[in-house]
Amino acid sequence: MTTLSNPTLGLLIEIADQAERFGVLEVETLLMRADLQRQDFRPDRYYRGNIQTTQGLMRYWVNGAREIALEGNIEARRALLAFARLILEKTLTTKGPQLPGWVDDPSGALLGALSEALLADGYDLRWEGVVIAGDWEEREIGCYRLAPTDATPAPLGLEISALEADLASRGYTTVLEHYRDAVHGLTNSKYASANGDLRTTLEDLVTRLAVDHTGFARPTRANTGSEAINHMINGNRIRERDGGAMLRGLWQMIQTNGPHPGQTDADEARWRMQMVTATARFLLRHFPA
Template sequence: MQTLSDPTLGLLVEIASGKRFSASDLTTLLMKANVNRYGHLDSNKQELVRSRLVGARDAVTEAGDSDAHRGLLAFVKFVVERAVKDPEDPPLWFDPLREALLADGYELSWQKVEDVTSVGSFSGPVLRERVTYQLLPTDSGVVPLHAEITALEQELASRGYTVALNHYRQAVNAFRQHDYEAANGQLRSMLEDLLVQLATANANYVKPARQGGGGPSITLLKATPTLSPDDGGDLLSGLWKMAHTKGAHPGLSNADESRFRMHVITAMARLLLHRFP
């Protein structure tokens, strides 16, 4: 079960242990989120939060505890609702938290609603605006990213494509650490090595020394009946061009962009391996 990563939990601990929340506030929010049972007693606010969030995350990853997963998401929602009354004028940590959540597969969204309240016996009802937040998964539940990653890794390893496999594992690790530019760069390198391997095995390609070979490999593979332009070839060409943008330079990519690349390049790599067994 996919849940919140270390970078996201670390950021959340920093936010929750700030001046906005007292230890009593945090205990209440942890109880409301049903994650208070996962940690240990501690008067230090950081450890109070960290021990429970890490304990809940471990329960998810080690035992598939869906209650712990829901609790983590609920705690994020409660913290944001308490601290961010106006998302159009948020604290400095709001955008980094949204980016971190996107990298983990969750979009923090909100909407403004109006509540009817009464402020006294001599006045009528008053409309007061408040903001409600939601954490929405960005991925389909039918094809979770982690399952696709495992299948691709196994296929690359079984064929002996160790260079592509190494690049791919580095891309996954960089993405999990929220280093999006590094993930993009490693994905491009993985795709290029895979293309060269397939073109060499299926289209008599001979890679020149000190050249990447991704573009020529695509040209040769598109000339085969297995990957005609109208049946995946043009899609591969477009993806290859996209893989050269927003690469390894900091600040060029973000969580949503990098996550899309991870999904689509993973899917394309698996398609290529299926087409060229």
């Protein structure tokens, strides 16, 4: 992930503009909170828009920050993410049929387009809210938040990956601890340690899912990954051609070059992180809570 794409940023600006909550002064405040109004974020090329309008003002500073973020500037990337969070927190504060009137339909045409654009950028759009009982009906209030779909290479503020959020919500605390250990190992160039923790992450996850969803009886001994995977596939709870073969193959591949110094490198550890992260998210979708 480098930074948010033009389609995503364009949709966020359109959502803010159509929400009719922002005048020029409100946008100024929002840009200040996101730390976007910085001299080094001014766009290099000639800007054709009218910065006296809300859309024009947002586009001016967002375009400038994106140019800098594409060059690898972490502060610009953080500012754009903060801008996105603030837009979501201040506009999409109800869920489902109670979405604001400017959204085209109950499913939310703009919301759906934004969700797809964010997924392409490497972010999952997820709702966090509570149900409030009213005089006539219940309503759910809260806001949408962003969660990276990939393991972040370095901590960025309050970011938490979508996988970590899913594991925490299910109470899979040991799986989460192993995964975070693997992320820490990869971030700190401890590649053999990261590989070992990734293997443990996947083994713990497939065993927990097999127990919770397929009636698998977990043995008291360690090393139950192969048995859990075979139980799910042989019981047709995950078909061979619909992910079973992939899971079995990945499990076999990550047995080698594990927690042994000198037998792995950064590229292999990064590949394992991507594969285990993607496979874990696939399994959690396949076996919903």
